[in-house]
Amino acid sequence: MWSDSNRRDLWSARPCAPARTGKRKQTTKRLRPATVNPELACLKALFNYAIKSDLPLTNPVSRVKFLKEQNERTRVLTCEEQEKYLAAATTLLRDVATLTLETGMRPEEAALQQIAYSLSYS
Numbered sequence: 856m857w858s859d860s861n862r863r864d865l866w867s868a869r870p871c872a873p874a875r876t877g878k879r880k881q882t883t884k885r886l887r888p889a890t891v892n893p894e895l896a897c898l899k900a901l902f903n904y905a906i907k908s909d910l911p912l913t914n915p916v917s918r919v920k921f922l923k924e925q926n927e928r929t930r931v932l933t934c935e936e937q938e939k940y941l942a943a944a945t946t947l948l949r950d951v952a953t954l955t956l957e958t959g960m961r962p963e964e965a966a967l968q969q970i971a972y973s974l975s976y977s
Contacts, residue, residue, distance in 0.1 A: 888922035895921060932956075 895916065902914040932940070937956060941949055954965040 888924040892921045892924065895919060 898916050899914065899919075902912065902916060905912050906914060941952060944952055951962065951965045954960060954968065955962055958965070960968070
């Protein structure tokens, strides 16, 4: 039923062939839609290609819907807004804000860095 050439054709026909080898690690973390949707698209395409190649299959994922993704844009502060915020912020907030502005860290990452720094020098 599955000849070697069919397997190679199916594998190379994937629209999103990832460059990874081996099995995916098992995780207890909740996967986000931006992670799941490309994998689902790849799986759907694989089954559709097999069906178009006259293999006696049905597509088990044809009725599975893609998850809704949040495609929000990140807003960037103007120089004026940065100055106003830094002038009104407390010392700790000013330090965290300066760290995020200067390094591009996310606010959560900068806050954790600040806490770790404070704990190591107290």
